[in-house]
Amino acid sequence: MYFLLLVLFSQTISNLQSVDDFAVLMGQEYVLVDVRSAEEFAQGALPNAINISVNAIDFPFEISRLDKDLPVLIYCKSGARSARAAIAMKALGFETIHELEGGYLAWEAAKKLKH
Secondary structure: OHHHHHHHHHHHHOEEEOHHHHHHHHOOOOEEEEOOOHHHHHHOOOOOOEEOOOOOOOHHHHHHOOOOOOOEEEEOOOOHHHHHHHHHHHHOOOOOEEEEOOHHHHHHHHHHHHO
């Protein structure tokens, strides 16, 4: 029951986007945020992403420096951390948040399928 409520709640916080839809949004005026660790980010990231780790103690401060009126695209490795980040960001006043469904793993898998 708790898991179901968490899933329903997180879906109202952000818009979950497929890899293809996320790629389309990346071509528009959005802020792209990778919420993984700095180490993960250094191993590979989406083009033009900035790194603000959701696990960092200063995440609320760093994420609040972004324009809350601009739509934000967020992703992590598989989706769990970006869901947590979306909840925190909504509480901090961000209006439009889009999450990459399946995270960076899904992005890389889709890229391999296209090649």
